Amino acid sequence: MRIVVLGGSGMMGCISTQDLAQDRRVTEVVIGARNMPKAKEVAEAIGSPKITIRQVDVTDHDALVGVLKGADACLNATVYYTNLQVMEACLEAGVHYTDMGGLFHTTRKQLELSDRFAEAGLSAVLGMGSAPGVPNVQARYAADRLDTIEYIRIYDGIKPPPPGDVRFTYAVPTIVDELTLPPMVYRDGEFLACEPLSEFENYWFAPPIGLLPMHLSLHSEVATLPLTFQNKGVRECFFKINYWGMAKETVEKIRVLVDFGFAGREAVEVKGQRVIPRDLLVAMMANYVPPITDFLAPPKNRPPDWVKEIVTEVQGTRDGEKVTYRMGTLTCKGALPTGVAPARAAIWLAEKRIPAGVHPPEAVIDPVPFFKELEQRDIYTRVSVTEFL
């Protein structure tokens, strides 16, 4: 089994590469990367003979097709802007596809490729990171056990770093987008655009994470779950997170820059050269990205000293009785599920366990075997069911 991980030496991609290399079903993991020295650093740090490296620029269609050909699945771990391009290359190369999310709007566009994937006999699972990804499968678990669904509420709770600790632990352009783009929520049959950083509520996570302030954020789960479970009458779906896992102070700082127009996409001229403000913001923020070896290091804590709980609450009815499912997926290393979950999806794709077409996770990932696989990597999922008297 040969899996190509595009961006396989990036912050999240390196964890997928590591996870795939450790899986006995996988015989070869190809890191498709633009930055060769970094890819080599990751390959050396993981130290598996299964890993090979191919230099590739994902915007170069022909080169990308060349790298993908002969692979059993492609895991796209580059920034989500490339999703559609990579899917086109997969169609041409005849390779199954998965990624870590499309920030709502891109996911919607990706789903439109479903017929073409089906015709080619290819499968794709979209948004298979920790979130989106895990919450979709959590929601599916509950949906399978409910006749009707009232709401699907997702809370991604991350133990915040201390106030002075400024670091960005996933794709910086995505962070800037999440901070600036209006979050979409689903209410009473309609998708609504809300204000970034709005609708705060405190939510209780498994200790030692505890109570965290949660706010809306743009996310892909909301793009698909209400539609997938439309027949169960979903009335509400939202995604909330606590400052994207950053310190509140860090987010406030970025917010000030954004308010002054630093996330703008119109170029300005600086000494005869054209610079896009957003590019500078992203370049400056890249100074606060931890070294790649931090992402490959084993968890610093042991269960139950959790650092992250991804929660999906689904309320609905079963046999006419109101029931609430609370699914909580726990990890001692925040980025672990983001790398491991799509690696599992890539393996399932290669094993032809996913039907042809383009699907959201909740449509095609069987929850129990999926969570069992995550458990092998110390990512535990708990279910609590609340019934009403």
Next chain:
Amino acid sequence: MRILSLGGAGAVCQYATRDLAEFSTCEQIVIGDYNVAAAEQLAAEIGDPRLEVVRVDADDHAGLVRLFQGFDVVLNGLPWKYDLAVTRACVEAGVSGLDVSTEEDQWDYDAAARQKGIVFVPGVGATPGITNIMASRGANQLDEVDEIQINFAAFRCIGPSPGLLITVLWEFNPRTKERLYYRDGRFHRVGPFEGLKTVHFPNPIGAQEVCYIPHPETRTMPKSLGAKAVSVRGCFPPHVMRLMKVLLESGFLSETPVTVKGVQTTPLEVMHELLIQLPESKQNPLWGYGLLVEVYGKRDGRDVKVTLWNRHPPAEEWGGPAAYYKNIAIPLSIGAQMISRGDVLQRGVVAPETAFDPDVFIAELARRRIEIHEKIEEYHVVGHSRFM
């Protein structure tokens, strides 16, 4: 009498030109500007027959000297990068002058200016400028000056003009060496956002947190007013202060090269261009100037504190941004008129607090509805009563 209003059609200095037309008795007021069209439009708008327009290229030194020779006073409202060029040209031409900011090297022309029998006064805006007059007035109430604390709230957008944008970026740049306070006989260098304290400015500005700002008052007042300690603290509107703090903490004021999508630049360079070009940098909810000067000292053997603060018509009345600009431009015009009518006796390059009689200056400000208020209090350290 003839006064040259240099850069007199600019965002700030047009209000000096307008003030000259409204209040001065001189025979001729000439707007010297690079932008002749703007100057002519301004002259037409003011409609005073004494107004004339001349095109000025401030980079042409010989041209400046020739032009200046026909005037009694040069009022310099050009961006601060021309401070030295204008001072030098005034000295060469033998014409008195004044400007809105202060460059350390301007004092080097002191001897030459004396020799020519002229006076040049740098820093005659709101601060430096009105604050120097306030401190001077305060010091005059005392026998001995212990300490002068100058506080300002410059309520304007971050980048109303390239020059005013550079000023803010420079004032908060960690590498700026001129951020000093004076105490115990020497200057102490401090960093940006240091020396924080809350100052209650008159409404609508109200309570604001101010920090040390590099300003010339700190340099001149130990000598000119005999103060044993001098500090200048200031602030901009809260949204500008928040931005400056973030820029500083996130390395955006750095001059270390970075590569942005293949383009090599420095964060500070991009920042500067961005802030000039982004519409957000022109936004500001409240325009105006808050000034509050505290002068501590002794009078008749008692400890006395003189507090002086300003008041000016609100932005709604003075026309939004004009409420800020007028506070800079009006003092410039008053200074030029005081020099031209012979109120200034000193010769050389002279600080405003030395050049101008504060009571005359304050009376002139009041005619333009900029009021200076004053409170004098006696205080003493408890436990060190003079009755003991």
